[in-house]
Amino acid sequence: MRMTPAVIFAGSVLILAAVVTIVVVLPFYHTNQTKPSEIFRSRTAAEKAGRRIYINNGCVYCHSQSIRTLDWGIGAERIAQAGDYVADRPILLGSQRTGPDLSQEGGEHPDDWHMAHFVNPRYTSPLSIMPAFEFLGKKKLENLTAYVQSLGFRAADKRVKRQEKWKQRAIAAYEQGPVKNVQWIHDHLPAPWRKLPNPYPTSDAGLARGHKVYQDFCMGCHGPIGDGMGPAQPYLYPPPLNFTILKDRGVSGGILYYQIMNGITGTAMPYFKKHLESEKIWEVGNYVAEYFINQSDADTDDGGIDAAYEP
Amino acid sequence: MTETETIKLSDYATAKGFCLTSAFWMMVATFMGLLGATELIAPDMTENIGGLIFGRVRPLHVNMVLFGFVTPGLLAATFYFFPRVLRTALYSEKLGVFTVLLWNIMLISAVATLLSGHSQGREYAELIWPVDLLVVAAFALVVFNFAMTVTRRTEPLIYVSIWYACAAAVLTMLTYCLGNVIWRPDGGALTGIPDAILLWFYGHNIFGLLLTPLSIGVAYYVVPKAVKAPLYSHTLSLLGFWALIVVYTHIGTHHLLQVPVPTWLKVVAITDSIAMVIPVMAFLINIWYTAKGRLGAIHADIGAKFVFTGTIMYFFVSIQGSMMALPQVQRVTHFNNWVVGHAHIGVLGFSGMIALGGLYYVLPRITGRPLFSRFLADFQYWMILIGVVGFTVVLTTVGLIQGNAWLNGETVYRVLPEIHLYYVIRAGLGLLIFSSALFGFYNIVRTIFTPAGEAK
Numbered sequence: 001m002r003m004t005p006a007v008i009f010a011g012s013v014l015i016l017a018a019v020v021t022i023v024v025v026l027p028f029y030h031t032n033q034t035k036p037s038e039i040f041r042s043r044t045a046a047e048k049a050g051r052r053i054y055i056n057n058g059c060v061y062c063h064s065q066s067i068r069t070l071d072w073g074i075g076a077e078r079i080a081q082a083g084d085y086v087a088d089r090p091i092l093l094g095s096q097r098t099g100p101d102l103s104q105e106g107g108e109h110p111d112d113w114h115m116a117h118f119v120n121p122r123y124t125s126p127l128s129i130m131p132a133f134e135f136l137g138k139k140k141l142e143n144l145t146a147y148v149q150s151l152g153f154r155a156a157d158k159r160v161k162r163q164e165k166w167k168q169r170a171i172a173a174y175e176q177g178p179v180k181n182v183q184w185i186h187d188h189l190p191a192p193w194r195k196l197p198n199p200y201p202t203s204d205a206g207l208a209r210g211h212k213v214y215q216d217f218c219m220g221c222h223g224p225i226g227d228g229m230g231p232a233q234p235y236l237y238p239p240p241l242n243f244t245i246l247k248d249r250g251v252s253g254g255i256l257y258y259q260i261m262n263g264i265t266g267t268a269m270p271y272f273k274k275h276l277e278s279e280k281i282w283e284v285g286n287y288v289a290e291y292f293i294n295q296s297d298a299d300t301d302d303g304g305i306d307a308a309y310e311p
Numbered sequence: 312m313t314e315t316e317t318i319k320l321s322d323y324a325t326a327k328g329f330c331l332t333s334a335f336w337m338m339v340a341t342f343m344g345l346l347g348a349t350e351l352i353a354p355d356m357t358e359n360i361g362g363l364i365f366g367r368v369r370p371l372h373v374n375m376v377l378f379g380f381v382t383p384g385l386l387a388a389t390f391y392f393f394p395r396v397l398r399t400a401l402y403s404e405k406l407g408v409f410t411v412l413l414w415n416i417m418l419i420s421a422v423a424t425l426l427s428g429h430s431q432g433r434e435y436a437e438l439i440w441p442v443d444l445l446v447v448a449a450f451a452l453v454v455f456n457f458a459m460t461v462t463r464r465t466e467p468l469i470y471v472s473i474w475y476a477c478a479a480a481v482l483t484m485l486t487y488c489l490g491n492v493i494w495r496p497d498g499g500a501l502t503g504i505p506d507a508i509l510l511w512f513y514g515h516n517i518f519g520l521l522l523t524p525l526s527i528g529v530a531y532y533v534v535p536k537a538v539k540a541p542l543y544s545h546t547l548s549l550l551g552f553w554a555l556i557v558v559y560t561h562i563g564t565h566h567l568l569q570v571p572v573p574t575w576l577k578v579v580a581i582t583d584s585i586a587m588v589i590p591v592m593a594f595l596i597n598i599w600y601t602a603k604g605r606l607g608a609i610h611a612d613i614g615a616k617f618v619f620t621g622t623i624m625y626f627f628v629s630i631q632g633s634m635m636a637l638p639q640v641q642r643v644t645h646f647n648n649w650v651v652g653h654a655h656i657g658v659l660g661f662s663g664m665i666a667l668g669g670l671y672y673v674l675p676r677i678t679g680r681p682l683f684s685r686f687l688a689d690f691q692y693w694m695i696l697i698g699v700v701g702f703t704v705v706l707t708t709v710g711l712i713q714g715n716a717w718l719n720g721e722t723v724y725r726v727l728p729e730i731h732l733y734y735v736i737r738a739g740l741g742l743l744i745f746s747s748a749l750f751g752f753y754n755i756v757r758t759i760f761t762p763a764g765e766a767k
């Protein structure tokens with residue numbers, strides 16, 4: 001074959017045109033009529049402004065918006081559908097998960113959690129490597145929060161409503177003073193959990209492990225000495241619980257376990273069931289009980305058969 | 312190969328300009344990489360310096376590597392061999408120098424816009440519309456200069472390097488417009504899933520229709536020259552060239568295998584990703600057989616040494632890439648640092664190495680003097696080789712840790728402490744590569760600007 005300028009230029013351009021037809025134009029007509037999915041809704045002005053901020057600050061390089069069948073973690077309840085993206089221009093699927101997927105982030109946390117987190121992610125999540133965004137200023141952070149809270153569209157709206165409902169009640173309880181507040185928090189636990197003591201024995205090793213979990217997950221809010229004065233405290237309302245007030249207020253190993261597992265929706269207290277397995281939850285709970293509340297019901301005989309490892 | 316050494320063609324001002332451009336922006340690009348790597352281990356180091364947050368530093372790093380360091384480096388060598396293998400003067404050195412100037416204006420505006428938070432938010436297509444226009448204009452000038460030079464050639468046969476250079480320039484000009492949705496200045500994107508498909512068609516062609524053909528063109532020039540042997544096979548050249556253009560353009564959707572895009576498109580992408588073995592091996596067999604038994608000559612020339620190493624990296628990155636396009640593999644490797652490792656073998660190990668090799672090969676021939684320091688160039692070679700291999704080991708390890716932990720149900724947050732140490736090592740390797748860019752810049756500037764009498 002003799003390669004002349006015409007063959008090189010025209011040949012390669014023609015091939016490109018043919019390939020573009022197959023892998024760009026055909027798929028375009030195959031996918032551009034996609035119907036909005038059942039959760040889709042359009043975005044408000046604030047959410048759109050927040051999305052712009054998301055784009056300009058490169059959140060997309062660390063966060064995907066694309067849940068796969070094999071995923072665990074935040075948002076994994078719902079696998080992404082083409083119809084979720086019908087208004088996304090550009091689409092923000094992302095290619096790296098330096099941080100978690102955000103497709104269904106809306107309503108995972110209340111707004112005050114996001115504000116503390118954006119000001120400095122280490123405040124709420126001590127191990128985080130996400131940049132601090134305080135420099136954006138209050139207005140932009142509010143828009144950004146609005147956008148993040150809209151991720152998941154209608155499904156997110158439902159969760160955000162739930163956050164708002166319980167936020168009001170949590171604030172009301174908090175403003176009635178510590179005694180009433182603790183009472184209110186505990187009243188919303190299922191009764192069996194309230195009565196359940198920690199069946200496992202305390203050990204130095206277990207406390208050391210609990211301490212590590214506490215440092216990695218809890219310290220930014222509840223503070224190094226458990227008084228609720230971690231660096232996130234100024235941004236959160238109701239503020240993180242001061243564990244030292246729990247003494248003699250009927251707290252049990254079961255209450256601690258349930259709260260850590262499930263979180264307290266409406267307050268900044270997140271659920272940890274995706275991060276921590278059972279043993280870690282018992283151990284951090286017992287660490288809090290031993291060190292901060294100074295009262296632990298560990299190793300109470302609950303009538304069950306002792307676990308095989310117990311001494 | 313046909314080339315007359317006797318014609319005194321020009322002063323190679325364009326090639327020189329691209330040499331300096333590449334050497335300078337390599338420092339900027341690798342510094343941005345180092346900064347980003349450091350932020351991943353010390354996120355509050357740049358707290359409240361908005362312009363330097365990771366989300367802005369990363370796209371700047373990537374764009375500077377692609378358009379600041381590698382492409383100009385490859386163009387430097389290309390503008391050198393173009394007139395030589397065609398046995399004519401470059402159509403216009405003035406236009407060439409103007410292109411260099413425009414190129415640098417484009418790069419400066421890219422830095423300014425990205426750091427001040429102006430981005431289109433699409434990978435490899437971040438640059439906003441006015442900067443896009445500068446990119447397209449620069450490529451158009453290159454295409455024009457190439458095309459005019461080809462038509463004025465006195466050598467009847469067109470050598471394979473020229474095919475690749477012409478195709479790279481013209482196809483990139485076109486796919487850049489398409490991929491950046493240049494007809495929509497407000498945002499430069501389509502909507503929804505079609506946008507993802509278009510973006511990755513384009514994104515993959517930045518490697519497939521820009522970096523790869525330019526690199527292959529340079530390798531096809533430097534290796535036979537260095538070993539003083541004719542090219543092994545014309546048929547393989549033809550096969551490799553046409554297969555590259557047909558196959559590489561089909562595979563962009565392998566970036567979207569876990570996304571709701573049409574299944575038939577995924578099948579096309581996966582099949583052609585495997586078929587990439589054809590263009591890759593056609594080129595590699597051709598080059599390796601040309602150099603067979605003559606590796607001493609490769610060792611003797613620092614430029615050829617860089618280029619030859621680049622071809623070996625091309626082998627690894629492509630075989631790895633074909634594997635990564637398998638859905639079973641991607642269950643583990645997608646979304647994590649495995650892909651970042653792959654990207655560095657490709658862009659730094661393959662294209663970057665060949666760009667540097669091209670520079671070091673043509674510099675003495677442009678200036679008519681030996682390199683300012685052969686030792687420094689050799690030192691840089693080893694720094695980069697250790698850097699790339701180190702990156703591969705570290706990032707692949709991190710990727711496997713992340714991917715398997717996630718499959719096992721551990722959250723992203725939980726895995727952060729497990730990868731911290733590797734991030735530290737990665738930043739260390741980044742420092743190595745950044746330092747090598749400083750040495751390279753010094754060496755290249757001294758080579759170009761040393762007055763004739765002072766050369767060693």
Ligand code: HEM
Nearest residue numbers: 095518522565584587629632633635636645650654657658
């Ligand atoms: C046979 C050749 C190749 C194949 C089949 C291939 C395949 C792939 C695949 C499947 C991915 C996506 C991984 C994922 O997101 O899970 C990828 C990413 C990437 N490849 Fe390759 N690759 C090849 C050669 C190259 C070469 C030669 C280069 C560089 C010049 C390169 C640069 C990159 C880069 C930079 C990315 C990262 C894209 C991103 O930002 O996510 N690849 N490749």
